[in-house]
Amino acid sequence: MRVPFGWLTEYCDPGLAPEELAELLSMRAVEVERVSRVGVPSTDGFEVGRVVSAEQHPNADRLRVCEVETSEGTRTIVCGAPNVAAGQAVAVALPGARMPDGQKLKRAKLRGVESNGMILSERELELGDDHAGIMVLDTDAAPGTPLADVLPITDSVLELDLNPNRVDCMGVYGVAREVHAITGAPLAPAPWELDAEPEGGGSVQDLASVTVEVPELCPRFTARAFTEITLGPSPTWLRARLLAAGMRPIFNAVDITNYVMLITAQPLHAFDLDRVPGGELIIRTAREGETMTTLDGIERTLDAETVLVCDRDGPAGIAGIMGGQRSEVSDATTSVLLEVANWDGVNVLRTSSLLGLRSDASSRNEKQLHPELTIRAQRLASRLFAELCGATVVPGTVDAAAEIPAPHRISLHGARLDSLLGVPIERAEASAGLGRLGFEVAEAGERDLEVTVPVERHYDVTREVDVIEEVGRLHGLDRLPRTLPAHPDRVGGLSREQLVRRRVEDVIRDLGFDQIVSWAFVDAGLADRLRLLGDDERRVAVATHNPISEEHARMRTTLLGGLLDAARHNLARDVARVALFESGPVYLRESAGDEGGPLTGRFAGRMPPPARERHRLAGLLVGGLAPPTWRGSAPAGDAAGFYSLKGALETLAAQLGVALALSPGAEPFLHPGRAASLAIDGRGAGWIGELHPLVSREWDLPGASAFELDLAPLSDAFGGGEERYRDLTSHPSVLQDLAVTVGEEVPAERVREAVAHGGGELLVDARIFDVYRGEQVGPGRKSLALRLEFRAADRTLTDAEVGEARERIRRELAEIGGSLRE
Amino acid sequence: MVDRIESLRAEASAAISAAPDRAALEELRVRFLGRRSELTGILRGISELEPSERGPVGAAANAARTALEDELAARREALDAAEIERALEGEAIDVTLPGTPPVAPGHLHVLTRTRREIEDVFVGLGYRVLEGPEIEHDFYNFTALNHPPGHPARMLQDSFYIDSTTLPAGVLNERGLPPGPQDVLLRTHTSPMQVRAMEAQEPPIFIVVPGTVYRRDTIDATHLPMFNQVEGLAVGEGISLTDLAGTLDHAAKALFGPERRTRLKPDYFPFTEPSVQVDVSCFACDGSGRLANGERDPLCKGTGWIEILGAGMVDPNVFGFVGGEYDPETTQGFAFGMGIERIAMLKHGIPDLRLFFENDVRFLEQFS
Numbered sequence A: 001m002r003v004p005f006g007w008l009t010e011y012c013d014p015g016l017a018p019e020e021l022a023e024l025l026s027m028r029a030v031e032v033e034r035v036s037r038v039g040v041p042s043t044d045g046f047e048v049g050r051v052v053s054a055e056q057h058p059n060a061d062r063l064r065v066c067e068v069e070t071s072e073g074t075r076t077i078v079c080g081a082p083n084v085a086a087g088q089a090v091a092v093a094l095p096g097a098r099m100p101d102g103q104k105l106k107r108a109k110l111r112g113v114e115s116n117g118m119i120l121s122e123r124e125l126e127l128g129d130d131h132a133g134i135m136v137l138d139t140d141a142a143p144g145t146p147l148a149d150v151l152p153i154t155d156s157v158l159e160l161d162l163n164p165n166r167v168d169c170m171g172v173y174g175v176a177r178e179v180h181a182i183t184g185a186p187l188a189p190a191p192w193e194l195d196a197e198p199e200g201g202g203s204v205q206d207l208a209s210v211t212v213e214v215p216e217l218c219p220r221f222t223a224r225a226f227t228e229i230t231l232g233p234s235p236t237w238l239r240a241r242l243l244a245a246g247m248r249p250i251f252n253a254v255d256i257t258n259y260v261m262l263i264t265a266q267p268l269h270a271f272d273l274d275r276v277p278g279g280e281l282i283i284r285t286a287r288e289g290e291t292m293t294t295l296d297g298i299e300r301t302l303d304a305e306t307v308l309v310c311d312r313d314g315p316a317g318i319a320g321i322m323g324g325q326r327s328e329v330s331d332a333t334t335s336v337l338l339e340v341a342n343w344d345g346v347n348v349l350r351t352s353s354l355l356g357l358r359s360d361a362s363s364r365n366e367k368q369l370h371p372e373l374t375i376r377a378q379r380l381a382s383r384l385f386a387e388l389c390g391a392t393v394v395p396g397t398v399d400a401a402a403e404i405p406a407p408h409r410i411s412l413h414g415a416r417l418d419s420l421l422g423v424p425i426e427r428a429e430a431s432a433g434l435g436r437l438g439f440e441v442a443e444a445g446e447r448d449l450e451v452t453v454p455v456e457r458h459y460d461v462t463r464e465v466d467v468i469e470e471v472g473r474l475h476g477l478d479r480l481p482r483t484l485p486a487h488p489d490r491v492g493g494l495s496r497e498q499l500v501r502r503r504v505e506d507v508i509r510d511l512g513f514d515q516i517v518s519w520a521f522v523d524a525g526l527a528d529r530l531r532l533l534g535d536d537e538r539r540v541a542v543a544t545h546n547p548i549s550e551e552h553a554r555m556r557t558t559l560l561g562g563l564l565d566a567a568r569h570n571l572a573r574d575v576a577r578v579a580l581f582e583s584g585p586v587y588l589r590e591s592a593g594d595e596g597g598p599l600t601g602r603f604a605g606r607m608p609p610p611a612r613e614r615h616r617l618a619g620l621l622v623g624g625l626a627p628p629t630w631r632g633s634a635p636a637g638d639a640a641g642f643y644s645l646k647g648a649l650e651t652l653a654a655q656l657g658v659a660l661a662l663s664p665g666a667e668p669f670l671h672p673g674r675a676a677s678l679a680i681d682g683r684g685a686g687w688i689g690e691l692h693p694l695v696s697r698e699w700d701l702p703g704a705s706a707f708e709l710d711l712a713p714l715s716d717a718f719g720g721g722e723e724r725y726r727d728l729t730s731h732p733s734v735l736q737d738l739a740v741t742v743g744e745e746v747p748a749e750r751v752r753e754a755v756a757h758g759g760g761e762l763l764v765d766a767r768i769f770d771v772y773r774g775e776q777v778g779p780g781r782k783s784l785a786l787r788l789e790f791r792a793a794d795r796t797l798t799d800a801e802v803g804e805a806r807e808r809i810r811r812e813l814a815e816i817g818g819s820l821r822e
Numbered sequence B: 001m002v003d004r005i006e007s008l009r010a011e012a013s014a015a016i017s018a019a020p021d022r023a024a025l026e027e028l029r030v031r032f033l034g035r036r037s038e039l040t041g042i043l044r045g046i047s048e049l050e051p052s053e054r055g056p057v058g059a060a061a062n063a064a065r066t067a068l069e070d071e072l073a074a075r076r077e078a079l080d081a082a083e084i085e086r087a088l089e090g091e092a093i094d095v096t097l098p099g100t101p102p103v104a105p106g107h108l109h110v111l112t113r114t115r116r117e118i119e120d121v122f123v124g125l126g127y128r129v130l131e132g133p134e135i136e137h138d139f140y141n142f143t144a145l146n147h148p149p150g151h152p153a154r155m156l157q158d159s160f161y162i163d164s165t166t167l168p169a170g171v172l173n174e175r176g177l178p179p180g181p182q183d184v185l186l187r188t189h190t191s192p193m194q195v196r197a198m199e200a201q202e203p204p205i206f207i208v209v210p211g212t213v214y215r216r217d218t219i220d221a222t223h224l225p226m227f228n229q230v231e232g233l234a235v236g237e238g239i240s241l242t243d244l245a246g247t248l249d250h251a252a253k254a255l256f257g258p259e260r261r262t263r264l265k266p267d268y269f270p271f272t273e274p275s276v277q278v279d280v281s282c283f284a285c286d287g288s289g290r291l292a293n294g295e296r297d298p299l300c301k302g303t304g305w306i307e308i309l310g311a312g313m314v315d316p317n318v319f320g321f322v323g324g325e326y327d328p329e330t331t332q333g334f335a336f337g338m339g340i341e342r343i344a345m346l347k348h349g350i351p352d353l354r355l356f357f358e359n360d361v362r363f364l365e366q367f368s
């Protein structure tokens, strides 16, 4: 909403500069986004001139050489306008004057004649669109009179950023009321206080009638008629105000409707009475698929909830949004039927969003205006039709109104006011402030007030707490002291799951991975590009039905897609290697179960969440974890980084004291021979592997490894930092190495399990530290070296005890075709 | 005899301290202390001396021997040390070459870091951190937050609606019916957790809710369809607007520096009443609106203030939807919501929202 400062201060002038008033409004009432300027930057150098003579230029057909009387005597001005003539009062800019675009006017020689200034058109002063000729002033002012005394050539504009609850400030007088409330400066009587004097006999009821078929969607419809209208341009002051407020002047009858809306916030619509057959209007809902052409020349197809203003021949306007072309006011109009109606805001909002059609009217009507405003607008418009169009105001008003809502009467309890704001507010202060805002206020009891809400705030202020907000902002929110809540018994902190997530993110970061954040919505084609099979649950995504594009239509079911995209993005920019991770939810269609907390998609609240949002940690490695340095590059035999990635995951698990089990597995997007399933405490926890070459190729990657880990089982297995002390020093352990040869097809983990099983309780650790293949073990076999740690809690082990354990291990290994190398 | 011992000792001492290396030292040891050395000979021959001479000569010879052994050992150590020093001179490395850590540490995303900073400020004030679903019921996202259907405020936040046929079977809306086309959406703010949290816990309640939110905006430098917020909620007896002012003043100082000031302006949110906007004094121009060179500060547009968040006292209608212990007539509390991206942009001078989601390592690796 653009509020011209000169217009505003006509109703309430606190004597502040525009910027000062803007700041005060922002702090106490409504946000002023910026203060802009219309017209010239300074009034200096602009004055009224009188054309003494206008002669043909000796060297140019289209130019006239004028002698113009100004404050500094008569001066020569060369003018290109066809309408300049001796005797006219004109607007003159003298050399040195600054034009609206900031340019300084200079003396200039035009075809050999020196011009000492400029005779101005409307457009040059930003007072209108007309640039066909110069502006001829209707003034008796003496030559040399400052132009600003006779024309609004400059003004500031307060640009309000209004919230939807303040439709009252979509009218200049509403803003003036706020200025009055926050500064105490006197407020001029409302411009609609006086009605027009009707003339002649008869009554509007003889000319027009209204039938409202849908009173719940049209609580009030009023109409007045004006005859013998003289159409023409509006006076300069009115056009200047419309332009400053951001509306284009058209001609008086239309300009009046816009001007009145800009004062009252109530939209109006003028019909050409002669083009409304029988003056009969019907308010009804559209038939599904019914069409009409709106004022902007576009044919609109309507649905059954759209409310129409119709005449006998069909739709004449979409209620509260835009009129129709058929009966619009034109230069042939002599009689106007003025509609000022009140509409159901929800319906207007619905229709305007459905049609993608927003207008100055709809932006006000959709915020629900009060039915009383219709009469205000009729009164003010009637006066202007009489004054500016010479119209005859036909007596009477067509008024189809459902019951007008009773004003809200609200008790404001002093105790509640003080408690909610946190500071004591004097009852007199609250009472005075509310009074200035237009509330009727009466004292009640010792500390309370009974207030009646004015119509322009009827839908915004309905409860005690709304009144408290008004008192609080007028008092000054910036004046409130700073306190902290009591309640000393509260204990803050992160949940165990949140701690685990932070820990996991920190560890993986410390291991060399950069964290990415990618879009939660993905392309529907991602499932195919990841080679997910038909029955894979990751193919079944939750989808939005109004995505910004098809590339963002599905909610992700794996974090892998985002990592692949990010890797490609970086590799395409000459980055040689990337180690990336993401920590975030995937969105699954499986019904919410009972297990777990937020990491599994269980959240607080009575209704379960619609989908399951499991928190995952995923990583992707291209080109080795450690960057190549001057000392050499990544370890041999791990080109795609599988073991680096696995090592990182193992470190992660170890940091949390969690046992992470890997077993050969398969994922459609992984290399079939280089993929593993992850498990924690026997629960599936994700996957790790080298990417399938077809997938790497799809993302232009030279080969990569990746993992995706479900954080819920990890969090459940995490000890929570509550480890108990164990005595590992009183009885030292026995360390022994073991070399095992087995068939190439036996996985190392199977060997380790056999050793662990054979070792029994005394074997507390067994880890593989070497793998050997070669002549000594023969073809098709490999040798694994393990470091074993035996210990008993209550005694130092004897050689015999360890020997027995080794023997059991030997027997277990034999079962899987393994033998000890002694 | 004693004099001879003293002269032998003096001769040996001089030779030891002049010995150039370990070989020369060994030669000296053999010469002065070896089996055939004169001193050894003297010690062997003590029994053949006059009884009166045996004592003084024995004592002098033993003393000389011990002293020379010590001198030899000391000289040997000195020579060893010198030798090591000489060897090290040839082993110098270029200490200015880059270090090679076991792995180059990675980087947390600046949004994670900022989110944690905000969380920690409020944890310090006694708040718990809660999270909620991103795919949410319209009921929690709008209705229970006092946005009735058709409310103009719903238009402020253009939503992504979920195709209900893609939801799990058995999901029901708040009326106990299968969801319609506008019943489930991607949450447009973290505020739904206000209601969920209050449903799950009686007052007093002090929580912050970080999380991702979605609005149907076209991607540009200042708009993204997906971004992150932190919601806050404090409800308990007597909690007032001045408590809100003090809490957020503390948070602004914790996040932007102790010298920052805050101010509250009127604002509007359907689920708070009164509603406020919180501004922090500009840290680029220290609230003056002008940079050191006298130019208008572009960060705060010359106002000296930067908007950081919206807040307000929880609207009684929200308590009404929660019900139970939350009597709308008597319950009081405040709520606030801030954008994590916005805080990160302000703290680190990041100019364009898209950078957060582009995942370019040249961006990611600027923040650790």
Ligand SMILES: [Zn+2]
Residues within 6 Å of the ligand: B282, B283, B284, B285, B286, B287, B288, B289, B290, B297, B299, B300, B301, B302, B303, B304, B305
């Ligand atoms: Zn600044």
